[in-house]
Amino acid sequence: MNRNLLEKSNISVCPGKYCGYEINSTKCGACQRGYRVNNEGVCQLCDEALSLYDFMYIVFMALLALSFHWYFINRLQKKKQREFTLVKQTILYFLSILEILLAFIFTLLTFPPLGKLTMNVCQVKLLSDFYPMFHNPIVNYRKKLRCSYEVVYPLQSAIFVLYTYASLIMLLIRPFFLSIIHQKFISASIYSALHFYPCLLILHALCGGLIYVSFPILTIISTVLLNAIHFTLIASGENEWIPFVRKLCGNIQNWIIYLVHVIILLCGLISLTQFENEYHLIMLPTVFLPGLLYILLYKFTATSTIRMVTDLIKIPCVRNLVFRDHLQAYPESIINVTLHNVIVTHKQPDGNYKELWIFYTNMDAIQPKFPMKTEFRSQLPLSPSLASVYTIVLRLKTLETCYFDVPVLDDAIKLAESLDALIANTDGLTCDVTFLFPFCFSRDFDVIQDGWTAFSVESEYSRLQAISDEWRISDVNKDFAICETYPERLVVPKSISDDYLKRSAAFRAHNRFPLLCYLHKSSKSCIIRSSQPLVGPSVRRCKEDESLVNAMLTQRNKKGWILDTRHPNIIKSAQSKGGGCEPDQYYALWRRLNWNLEKHNLLQESFMKLMDACIDQSEKDRWLSKLEGSNWLLHVKETLRAACTVAQTIDREETSVLVHGSDGWDTTLLVTSLAQILLDPDCRTITGFEALIEREWIQAGHPFRTRCTRSAFGRSSHGYESPIFTLFLDCTWQLLQQFACSFEFNDTLLIELFEHAYSSKFGTFIFNNEKEKKKYNGIKQTVSLWSYFNRPEILHTFLNPFYEPNPTVLWPSVAAPSIVLWRSLYLRFYENQTPQREAWDEYLLIKEKEMQLRSYVNKLRQELLELERKCTEKTSNTTSMIKTEKDPVTI
């Protein structure tokens, strides 16, 4: 019945969009391959010329495959960095270009007209041309006419052909290349290609039409985006123009990638405009615009930080939580999570709101405690009687503990997660230093004395010059050419040339050659520090190093001491790894002494155990045995003993000491700086102490950033943190409490230093060494802690009212009962400190009153003497007057 109907109406048009009559038949149906139905419903041969847009479409698909190739090649490079040289990489890149190009040409050749670099096509008129199967007509609602064929011949099949060719050519070429260079891992690029080609094919089969319609826009958008991402990745961490541009231009890979981006962008533009008129040609140079724009606006984007941090903040604000520390609790507090800090707004007892800023750099660890049972919660101190509370314990590096009781579980989890991520983000090695707060902190006080320039080598040298003229300043380390962890200008013996220094540096670990750190006034003996010599298992020697060390032995007739801060076993194992200690036969003028000072992990462990004992609230555990278990006081005692030994050698034995450990920037500094406090009265003044820290710790290259990443509660990812500086401060405090009147400063200064070392808004303690400071332009970008300290209103709080200059050498007691816990640091947040502070104020008052009275009495005395003088003058006058008066009477 139907059939009849169709056959009858011969002249009538085929139903549906794509059904047509073959030229030789009257049957309505799909056209043959290479034909497409025309307006009359007749199949017509595709013989139109290839349009620019269509051509660009094929190019785009080819480039898509190419970019996949490159991506996987690039990934190879990340996996096998060493073996995959740049040359091989470039070869691979070009190979992939070649493959695609060949495939492209072959494809063009394959399609009619055969053997020519062009194609005959049927014009694409509608999006639906790609999907004829969705437009099969149903005749009389009964029978479906199947008219699916390649309407857009050959655009659809050409891509299939292209990819097939490409994979075949790849399979031909690459194994050949592989067999030449004998590196099997490169075959991974083939396997990945074998994976992504089918994926691309499927993609094309399914969404070919969509891609065809949208590819110019897609190209333009994606290239602009990719370009920006690429630049950001390169630029991360730089915030100055010149280093950024240098970094950008210095790498050939960047150029290639940029070029490719430009080309793709060009393709996108061409296909979009199709050069319908000449104005479109003018638009071509705009392809450079995105890159240029990015570079110009680079400063204002700071993409790296924003991208990283904002992702981590999962919840910006939590309300109605209870904020508490060990002494007080503030209900109805609000916590705001921002880029650099957490702002806790809490209500004071007097009704005012107060904001507490906690910087992420100050956060040490976060311990969420979400108890399932109520009795678990009761272990926490001061727990409020809320029905369900989720406590987040925040441990700060300054050893404080904050508790946040969040009423909603979801909020609590989110808050804990974001804080945790943000804390991890500040980790010393992984985090970019310029992200740290000191770089964003702008000074809010007037600098009286700039801390960056306050302590120079020159001033130190002039001091030295007064004692001995055997030293000179050397510029050998200009631009950190010899040693990265030493400052640029150094004091060295006059008799030693820069050449010798260079060779000695090559002989020492990290190039830290022996350097003077203190010259004793009375005995002219000196303390020298260095790193371990690279003696190695074969017992190498370096004559330059020997003469350098001997030149510093100012007392010629006496043997010096070499104090090694390591255990003999550690020295032995270091020797097998290339390090070691000075062999006796080569350093005949020196005697060796081993002193076992722990560092790194053991010290950190000890510090953590100490704080664990200090914050322990339970009654049962014996606090003293916990304190003993931490071994902290043992470390304090040993360090002090070592320092005393050095001081004794310098002052009593009158001979020089060379101190070193393995790297010469941890325990070495601990010993040398403490010995100087014992020996040098100047180091016991505030300025002297600041100079000592600047000289012996910062310029000597103690890696503050890695050592102070975490304090007593957290663990960093790299495990290099170690409380060496804390130990130094603790030892200084022990001296301070044994010699309460010999120090110009009080323990407030030491506590402040501790806090700033771990978390600071100042740039003094955030770099690992001088080179890093210069690299990040720390002097201009950040403020020095000393600028802050050396202002009268701050300095005032550090003064010790009982200070009387003590020119003698200090000999502290290092017996066990004399070593006591530094309560005002470790327990300062867990005990009420107000009475102590009040007593201190009282001391200040007493001292001030005495000073006032003294000057007042002095003034009175002078006045009295003056009056007395006048009085005697007057009496002599009056007596003479009386005499003159009396005389006439008698007459």
Place this chain on the structure above:
Amino acid sequence: MNRQLFIEVLRQISSRFDLFKSLLSHEDYLKVENVLVIDRANNRQYVSGTIYLTATHLLFDDPENKRQTWILLPLISSADKLPTTQQGCPLRVRTKHFLSIEFIIPKERDCTDLHATLNQLKCDSIEKLYCFNYVAPTYLEKVWDPFLLATEYMRMGVPNREWRAETCNSSFEMCDTYPSLFYVPTSTTKAMLIASSKFRSRGRLPVLTYLHPNGASITRCSQPLSGFSQRCVEDEQLLQCILKTNSQSSTMYIIDTRPRINAVANRAAGKGYENEDHYSNIQFKFCPIENIHVMRGSLQKLLETCEMKNPSMNQYLNSLDNSSWLQHIKAVLDAAIFITRAVEVEKKNVLVHCSDGWDRTAQCCSLSELLLCPSYRSIHGFRMLIEKEWLSFGHKFGDRCGHTRMTDSKEQSPIFLQFIEIVWQLTQIYPSAFEFNERFLISLHDHCHSCQYGNFIGNCEKDRLDLRVKERTYSYWNYVLQNVNDFKNPAFRPQSAYASEVLIPTLNTQTLKFWLNMYHRFDSSLLPKENISNTLTNLVDHTAALNDHARLLEKRIRELRSVLNNGLSSYENIQNLVSQSTKTLPDHDSSSNGNELPPSTIETKQSSAPTSSSDIESEISDDQSPNGRPSSIPATLEHQSSTEINEIPGNERIAFELNSVALDWRSYRTPFQCMCALPMDSAQRKHVCWRCGENFCSRCIEHGVRLPGLYSNSAAPVCKTCARSIKSSLSMIECSKNLTTVTMKPSSLTDDENKI
């Protein structure tokens, strides 16, 4: 041994110190030469010297270092002979004030002799104690500032509507360890009290010990003889009466300061604790403080820790921890804080008892009162507290301190020491809340062992009455009063928020410190080399001297001004000057309402003390090595009183006055030895001569010299050379004064003429 030789040696030494007068009067002595003493800090270092043993002291003289160690015999707790070594026979002497010294005596016979003598010299009866023979320096008199329990209770507002005094124990028939007067609720009857006292161990029935201003009270007693089922209705009624005295709370606490297990064990012996079924409206609580035997053992371990020779850090901490001393301290303090909270915060009455109610009860009650009441934190108040809680209510000082050889060593226990140490811990937590300092606490501890003063003799009030202590001995409090400047805490701020309120410390185990200055005080190498508290005392003294001197200078300036202006506008000038001076230095005014007592009030306090003011002129010397050389202060100084205001001072006189007071004092740290070559270390108190400003040891200083440069004409400490020169120049001034008055006469005449 040759007596002649001994006296000669003593004379030789006494050329250095004239302290040996008291020694010379005694007949018995023993001398051992070439004795070695090991330095405790350094094992290899020896000191050689001579031991002298007299009836009162053991003296080790070390001529090389010019150091002398005086040990009062009653302070010696043990003398042990140790196994003989190569160098000789070691004799270890330990004292009750934590000196442990090891003499190595070359001859074994000497050692045996010394050992035997030391043991014999230990007092065998209470009548022979040192205090009955002690001759104090003359400035101390056998005057006892009477302590009346009634005045102390009056201060608390007792008797009042709720509480009344009970006199039925006036001859100690009801309870011999209680004072003759005690306070019970008004609603009680005598029968009730008698029955209750019979039901309580040793008759120590519940009596009032402290009434807080908010109405809550602390009462103390001993354990009830309840056994397993005994009850006493009267005792229950008495407790109800006590409960009803405080209307703010319907219940009261009964605190048993023993661990529960001890209390339960006592039940088997017919004693025990109150049964909650029989006593209504009470809350019963155990505060686990261990008994005297545990405490004694703990102290023993603590002292062993201190005696360790050069311990490693871990050994030391471990040993300290094993002694559990600080844990016991914490247990006592915890109990005291609990009582304080109950009284102050919960406003409930508290009844405290332990076994007999004289050890732990005394500790807890006195400590909680110290926390509750600010007035107990002054020196006077602290004395009252000790008199009331420890002496009146019968802490057995005689037994616990082991004053005589006869006392059972098992009765000895450092209960009072613990109390002292806890007070010290509190002074560490609240440095400005207490009027007294560490030196006072240490001195208090030492003198309850030394038997030098009669206060801590015997076991209870009755014992001391029987011994007629007040007539025969000196009072410790008198000694304290005479040296009150030494015992003052410079940082005491009575009006600060902490000092004027109830103290409720939050106590962690970490809070408590080891008391280095108590237990290690003889190891000066271990102590901090520079001591802030001594420096502070020095500063306060200096301020006092300068203040006094400034007032004199002001006066002189006024006088000279008036002379200069010839009386025309002198009055105005004086007014100006006065206003000027008060402007330039407001300290004169601020000091009177200021933080510590101004020097003038200190002086008036001294002179208002029972001893007459002339006593101050005598020398105050170290009380443990007594000598009473009265200094002859010329009365000629009297001329410098304010009545002489019209007298115009001469040049020499002004120069002399200026000379007599040092403007700058020598830094407290620098002299490492006194002028007499006695080495001084940080632990020793150095005295400053107000004239030359130098530091001296306590033996080279003369107290009570009147300096002409001081306005208040009060006594000041002066070194001996200065004292001499003042005396000589005074006589010179006397001569020249006559001259000046002669020469000045014409001018005064003209003054008069002008006025006319």
